[in-house]
Amino acid sequence: MKGQVMKTENTEQNIIDENKIYSILHKGSKYSSQEILDILKSARDLKGLNMDSVSALMTVEDETLLNEIFKTAKEIKNKIYGQRLVIFAPLYVSNLCNNECTYCAFRAGNKNIKRVALTQEQIQDETLHLINEGHKRVLLVAGESYPQNKFEYILHAVDSVYKTKHANGEIRRVNVNIAPLDLAQFKELKKRDIGTYQLFQETYHKATYKDVHTKGKKADYDYRLTAMDRAIEAGIDDVGIGVLFGLYDWKFEVLALLQHTQHLENKFGVGPHTISVPRIEPAGGSSYSLNPENAVSDSDFKKLIAILRIAVPYTGIIMSTRENSELRSETFALGVSQISAGSRTNPGGYSDENADAQAQFSLGDHRCLDEVIKDIASMGYFPSFCTGCYRLGRTGADFMDLAKPGDIRNHCDPNAISTFMEYLMDYASDETKSAGLKAIEKACKTMEPIPAQRSRKFIEKIKSGERDVYC
Ligand code: SAM
Ligand code: SF4
Numbered sequence: 117m118k119g120q121v122m123k124t125e126n127t128e129q130n131i132i133d134e135n136k137i138y139s140i141l142h143k144g145s146k147y148s149s150q151e152i153l154d155i156l157k158s159a160r161d162l163k164g165l166n167m168d169s170v171s172a173l174m175t176v177e178d179e180t181l182l183n184e185i186f187k188t189a190k191e192i193k194n195k196i197y198g199q200r201l202v203i204f205a206p207l208y209v210s211n212l213c214n215n216e217c218t219y220c221a222f223r224a225g226n227k228n229i230k231r232v233a234l235t236q237e238q239i240q241d242e243t244l245h246l247i248n249e250g251h252k253r254v255l256l257v258a259g260e261s262y263p264q265n266k267f268e269y270i271l272h273a274v275d276s277v278y279k280t281k282h283a284n285g286e287i288r289r290v291n292v293n294i295a296p297l298d299l300a301q302f303k304e305l306k307k308r309d310i311g312t313y314q315l316f317q318e319t320y321h322k323a324t325y326k327d328v329h330t331k332g333k334k335a336d337y338d339y340r341l342t343a344m345d346r347a348i349e350a351g352i353d354d355v356g357i358g359v360l361f362g363l364y365d366w367k368f369e370v371l372a373l374l375q376h377t378q379h380l381e382n383k384f385g386v387g388p389h390t391i392s393v394p395r396i397e398p399a400g401g402s403s404y405s406l407n408p409e410n411a412v413s414d415s416d417f418k419k420l421i422a423i424l425r426i427a428v429p430y431t432g433i434i435m436s437t438r439e440n441s442e443l444r445s446e447t448f449a450l451g452v453s454q455i456s457a458g459s460r461t462n463p464g465g466y467s468d469e470n471a472d473a474q475a476q477f478s479l480g481d482h483r484c485l486d487e488v489i490k491d492i493a494s495m496g497y498f499p500s501f502c503t504g505c506y507r508l509g510r511t512g513a514d515f516m517d518l519a520k521p522g523d524i525r526n527h528c529d530p531n532a533i534s535t536f537m538e539y540l541m542d543y544a545s546d547e548t549k550s551a552g553l554k555a556i557e558k559a560c561k562t563m564e565p566i567p568a569q570r571s572r573k574f575i576e577k578i579k580s581g582e583r584d585v586y587c
Pocket of ligand 1: 219405
């Protein structure tokens with residue numbers, strides 16, 4: 117780990133204070149078991165944690181105390197999210213890229229890959245495939261270079277996804293993970309009715325950031341760091357932040373994620389809608405990705421997910437198919453609330469299994485959506501394809517106001533059940549349908565009266581042929 121302390125200037129752009137992070141980390145592991153238990157006790161009131169408390173939890177190695185962290189994360193997850201898991205699929209539209217991120221297969225210097233930017237018709241074909249699998253939410257992903265250098269390509273891509281319909285199916289929320297935009301471009305994106313704008317800082321450690329982003333616009337750390345401010349100023353109030361774990365010390369990155377969150381809360385009154393926790397996976401043409409300098413072990417990974425859940429209880433945590441199915445399943449109890457399923461990371465990879473465009477990195481979970489749904493239903497979770505909040509304008513601060521007293525469950529649980537029921541009726545295999553119906557029945561029995569009553573009403577509506585029922 118490079119322990120360089122960067123000098124911080126006191127400007128508004130200065131979202132990350134490295135000196136503060138180091139001084140908190142350097143306090144070391146001077147916490148008694150009782151102090152750790154006290155932190156966990158106070159965290160149960162769902163108020164989140166400050167940086168000192170997060171740092172204290174990160175020092176825990178003792179198995180009994182670690183289990184207390186996991187137990188607290190599980191309790192918090194259950195209080196806010198119940199057994200719901202939001203499901204989405206990534207939609208890679210292009211692997212053209214001018215940047216040189218040493219860990220990524222799409223980096224400009226990788227001359228051995230086939231570069232593809234899907235046409236709008238191909239994007240519709242990919243969307244149709246996802247719709248016919250049963251998806252309702254997609255995350256549109258692209259490298260940082262667009263055909264003819266026109267950012268409008270992305271705007272048209274969003275339109276293409278939304279306008280694709282088939283039978284009872286449609287995509288109801290398009291989230292976007294693309295390179296940082298300027299204010300005017302963010303405003304255009306907002307007009308396209310996107311859901312969340314997602315962007316990972318990759319590493320918040322400036323010196324490491326410079327080492328691994330050697331060329332192209334992405335080399336500008338500050339432009340990336342301030343992207344969420346511009347997105348929110350443009351009216352996109354659901355933003356998703358993240359770190360690519362493996363680039364730098366994970367403890368530094370967790371505290372930096374917290375600083376970024378606090379910056380958004382202080383400036384806009386609402387923190388990020390989601391936090392993503394990708395770990396570096398092997399990527400074609402990237403020797404760096406095969407042996408990342410700060411690879412995070414499975415046990416540290418689970419610990420950091422649980423700590424994030426406790427620290428920012430109302431922010432969704434996203435787990436992608438980079439991880440294998442066993443580890444993914446373990447993290448559901450620790451705080452993960454959204455997962456991708458049935459993913460491909462090569463443009464065109466859904467509609468053409470033999471598409472020869474390069475995948476961005478290798479996947480750990482190769483199961484199709486139906487298998488994932490069957491598994492999570494048999495584990496007692498229920499998948500949600502819900503897009504209700506965003507379509508009813510419950511975004512940003514409005515969403516958080518409702519989420520904080522726990523009222524959101526009166527909406528989320530019935531909406532999850534309604535969309536799960538749609539999935540079972542329209543797309544599931546017989547085996548998944550039977551596991552799913554049992555899970556729904558069990559879920560309704562354990563819900564509070566209001567959501568249980570709403571859920572039962574929605575189930576009847578879906579059975580009688582209505583679709584897209586939500587509150
Ligand atoms: N090109 C845009 C950018 O870099 O922000 C957006 C899309 S990029 C394809 C999405 C994310 O993929 C990156 O932010 C990075 O965290 C992740 N990624 C890149 N290479 C990876 C690898 N080898 N393993 C896991 N994730 C990787
Ligand atoms: Fe391009 Fe994004 Fe890959 Fe970097 S991470 S090379 S910007 S696609």
